[in-house]
Amino acid sequence: MASSDVVRQMDKNARPLALSGHVGFDSLPDQLVNKSTSQGFCFNILCIGETGIGKSTLMDTLFNTNFENFESSHFEPKVKLRAQTYDLQESNVRLKLTVVNTVGFGDQMNKQESYQHIVDYIDTQFESYLQEELKIKRSLHNYHDSRIHACLYFIAPSGHSLKSLDLVTMKKLDSKVNIIPVIAKADTISKSELHKFKIKIMSELVSNGVQIYQFPIDDESVAKINTAMNGHLPFAVVGSTEEVNIGTKMVKARQYPWGVVQVENESHCDFVKLREMLICVNMEDLREQTHSRHYELYRRCKLEEMGFRDTDPESKPVSLQQTYEEKRQEFLGELQRREEEMRQTFVQRVKEKESELKDAERELQGKFEQLKRMHAEEKSKLEEKRRSLEEDMSVFSKRRAASELLQAQTFNTSSNNKKDKDRKNSGFM
Amino acid sequence: MEEEMEVMEERVVEIEHPLPCLSESDTQGIIKGRDLFGYVGIEAVLDQMRRKTMKAGFEFNIMVVGQSGLGKSTLVNTLFKSKVSRKSCTPNYEEKISKTVHLQSVSHIIEEKGVKMKLTVIDTPGFGDQINNENCWEPIVKYVNEQYEKYLKEELNVNRKRRIPDTRVHCCVYFLPATGHWLRPIDVEFMRRLGKIVSIVPVIAKADTLTLEERLEFKQRIRQDLQANGIRVYPQKEYDEDAEDRILNDKIRENIPFAVVGTDKEHQVNGNKVLGRKTKWGIIEVENVAHCEFALLRDLLIRSHLQDLKDVTHDIHYETYRVKRLNESNANGLALSPLTLENGTLEKSDAESHL
Numbered sequence: 001m002a003s004s005d006v007v008r009q010m011d012k013n014a015r016p017l018a019l020s021g022h023v024g025f026d027s028l029p030d031q032l033v034n035k036s037t038s039q040g041f042c043f044n045i046l047c048i049g050e051t052g053i054g055k056s057t058l059m060d061t062l063f064n065t066n067f068e069n070f071e072s073s074h075f076e077p078k079v080k081l082r083a084q085t086y087d088l089q090e091s092n093v094r095l096k097l098t099v100v101n102t103v104g105f106g107d108q109m110n111k112q113e114s115y116q117h118i119v120d121y122i123d124t125q126f127e128s129y130l131q132e133e134l135k136i137k138r139s140l141h142n143y144h145d146s147r148i149h150a151c152l153y154f155i156a157p158s159g160h161s162l163k164s165l166d167l168v169t170m171k172k173l174d175s176k177v178n179i180i181p182v183i184a185k186a187d188t189i190s191k192s193e194l195h196k197f198k199i200k201i202m203s204e205l206v207s208n209g210v211q212i213y214q215f216p217i218d219d220e221s222v223a224k225i226n227t228a229m230n231g232h233l234p235f236a237v238v239g240s241t242e243e244v245n246i247g248t249k250m251v252k253a254r255q256y257p258w259g260v261v262q263v264e265n266e267s268h269c270d271f272v273k274l275r276e277m278l279i280c281v282n283m284e285d286l287r288e289q290t291h292s293r294h295y296e297l298y299r300r301c302k303l304e305e306m307g308f309r310d311t312d313p314e315s316k317p318v319s320l321q322q323t324y325e326e327k328r329q330e331f332l333g334e335l336q337r338r339e340e341e342m343r344q345t346f347v348q349r350v351k352e353k354e355s356e357l358k359d360a361e362r363e364l365q366g367k368f369e370q371l372k373r374m375h376a377e378e379k380s381k382l383e384e385k386r387r388s389l390e391e392d393m394s395v396f397s398k399r400r401a402a403s404e405l406l407q408a409q410t411f412n413t414s415s416n417n418k419k420d421k422d423r424k425n426s427g428f429m
Numbered sequence: 430m431e432e433e434m435e436v437m438e439e440r441v442v443e444i445e446h447p448l449p450c451l452s453e454s455d456t457q458g459i460i461k462g463r464d465l466f467g468y469v470g471i472e473a474v475l476d477q478m479r480r481k482t483m484k485a486g487f488e489f490n491i492m493v494v495g496q497s498g499l500g501k502s503t504l505v506n507t508l509f510k511s512k513v514s515r516k517s518c519t520p521n522y523e524e525k526i527s528k529t530v531h532l533q534s535v536s537h538i539i540e541e542k543g544v545k546m547k548l549t550v551i552d553t554p555g556f557g558d559q560i561n562n563e564n565c566w567e568p569i570v571k572y573v574n575e576q577y578e579k580y581l582k583e584e585l586n587v588n589r590k591r592r593i594p595d596t597r598v599h600c601c602v603y604f605l606p607a608t609g610h611w612l613r614p615i616d617v618e619f620m621r622r623l624g625k626i627v628s629i630v631p632v633i634a635k636a637d638t639l640t641l642e643e644r645l646e647f648k649q650r651i652r653q654d655l656q657a658n659g660i661r662v663y664p665q666k667e668y669d670e671d672a673e674d675r676i677l678n679d680k681i682r683e684n685i686p687f688a689v690v691g692t693d694k695e696h697q698v699n700g701n702k703v704l705g706r707k708t709k710w711g712i713i714e715v716e717n718v719a720h721c722e723f724a725l726l727r728d729l730l731i732r733s734h735l736q737d738l739k740d741v742t743h744d745i746h747y748e749t750y751r752v753k754r755l756n757e758s759n760a761n762g763l764a765l766s767p768l769t770l771e772n773g774t775l776e777k778s779d780a781e782s783h784l
Contacts, residue, residue, distance in 0.1 A: 031736035280470035284477035
């Protein structure tokens with residue numbers, strides 16, 4: 001696997017050399033391990049299974065502690081995921097364990113969308129890691145890795161075969177996460193039924209092309225035990241946090257009227273095998289697989305989706321930065337274009353408004369002119385009238401003057417006459 | 430029961446939208462220091478990790494810089510107890526002062542107790558040897574940055590290798606001639622520039638020409654000089670992670686620079702075979718702490734801080750380079766003025782080598 005690659009890589013331009021004394025770099029693995037111990041480890045498990053199948057109990061039993069878990073109701077409208085993180089410590093090793101439970105899986109009437117939430121959740125974790133990795137200022141060594149390292153899929157102990165929901169879900173998840181199927185509540189199946197059930201399950205998985213996690217067999221120190229365990233998949237487990245007195249010891253067990261099922265008894269169930277495999281032997285491998293296989297696959301797909309590629313149409317190697325630059329130019333160009341468009345529309349609208357206003361102005365102007373004209377007309381009319389009035393007045397006054405004159409004259413003459421008369425009269429006298 | 434379910438509904442509803450980082454959902458779920466009621470087996474993960482790293486092997490790249498004749502190759506051979514330096518690899522080697530500084534790297538695979546290491550020694554013949562030594566650090570700075578660039582390119586690939594080949598310089602051992610006075614201008618210039626991009630470990634070469642008092646005084650003067658010029662050498666104070674680290678590293682810092690003597694010849698002293706230099710006035714035992722500080726240097730470089738050197742290179746120097754590089758390409762894209770870089774004259778050659 002990786003080792004031969006690396007050794008080959010190493011050999012490419014380097015020659016092996018013998019040491020003539022003790023140098024001391026054999027402490028390197030210890031140095032590395034010390035560093036990791038001080039930083040702590042991270043492990044994330046996803047438990048998928050129907051409500052009430054025993055996920056939380058199994059987690060409690062596996063990690064020998066009491067995670068506070070609530071019983072979920074069966075009436076969830078959609079599948080939800082509940083994640084909880086715990087800080088565990090054993091001797092000097094600190095483990096940040098995150099357990100993600102599915103709530104309401106398999107409870108809905110229509111289960112078509114059940115797996116989608118789970119797939120989305122897993123993708124979201126990958127996405128956030130990818131984002132952190134692509135950041136300019138990043139702190140990967142401090143980053144709380146939330147990617148799912150192992151997925152325990154709980155199969156209901158029907159004794160017959162896998163449900164179609166199981167197959168569909170596992171098929172969707174096998175390229176995204178390490179799937180470890182377990183048969184839950186294994187104390188309801190007898191040994192012979194269990195054997196048949198296991199064979200049936202494995203053959204169904206194979207025939208449907210579901211790739212479950214295989215324990216690695218390339219490392220000599222663990223190859224033997226892993227190969228043996230690979231043959232026992234899927235593990236039939238029983239979980240219990242209650243202790244029962246057996247002989248002189250208190251062991252974790254489930255007490256029935258007809259007997260006691262001991263959790264840690266290998267002939268009763270495969271719990272010990274699961275714990276061995278999951279934690280003691282392969283935890284590091286699970287983490288590595290998640291990072292180097294599943295995450296890389298996600299990253300590759302995501303980047304290709306976004307349009308990045310390693311070689312452009314002429315098969316010249318294109319760096320991510322170049323593509324990024326091109327995209328950025330494209331994007332900026334797009335932005336500029338849109339800006340231009342908006343500007344155009346804006347200018348257009350302004351023009352329209354302007355012309356509208358101009359029209360209105362012109363109208364008003366017209367009205368104003370009209371009114372003015374009317375006003376002028378009226379005024380001229382009035383002027384005329386006044387003039388005619390004045391004429392009349394002057395005529396009248398002339399007439400009056402004339403008549404007065406006439407009157408005065410007549411008066412004079414009359415008075416003259418009278419005077420004459422008087423004189424005459426008087427003359428006569 | 431009703432209440433419980435309601436409360437649970439609340440909680441569950443909160444997390445309905447799968448959150449990218451668990452911090453928001455964590456705040457209700459983090460239960461610190463859970464007690465384990467019995468054996469779980471978590472500590473087995475240490476063994477798993479150890480096995481995996483031993484299988485994968487390690488890589489270490491060390492650069493030696495200094496004028497010719499200071500004993501660089503001998504020291505590297507002594508450090509790794511084998512003929513790893515360039516001189517030993519090329520037969521019929523003639524010692525010629527080269528006209529320019531050019532870097533040569535030689536790789537070997539050495540194994541000890543099942544631990545495989547690919548050791549690359551990068552030599553810099555010609556450094557400081559010319560009459561006009563201005564800018565003699567440039568090829569070195571360029572080389573260091575080229576390695577970072579290579580790693581960055583591979584990391585940014587869409588299809589990238591499982592294990593990115595690491596050719597970055599993890600440690601640069603700088604050889605100071607044992608003048609007994611102060612740092613010379615070339616030393617100051619070089620260490621100032623390189624100290625920002627790589628971990629420098631200064632050593633006093635051919636320290637058998639200094640008496641113990643002279644040595645102490647010289648070291649003090651050098652430390653003062655380093656501080657006065659703002660030069661940061663490994664282990665850098667800023668990267669101490671916790672009090673333990675600080676105490677450990679302070680002890681080391683008190684002894685920097687290490688006064689070393691290198692040799693590959695063995696002599697008999699008191700019935701034991703020791704590595705040493707034989708002179709008319711005595712045998713200088715290389716691994717004797719009373720004679721010289723070679724053992725301290727070896728312990729620092731190999732036995733205790735090798736992984737730390739690699740980590741500092743990866744987490745700090747490489748990240749700094751990456752930030753600078755990515756910001757630079759952003760700046761170019763927007764046609765803004767390029768950011769002022771502190772690393773000497775590197776911008777142009779960088780940009781050219783990239784595209």
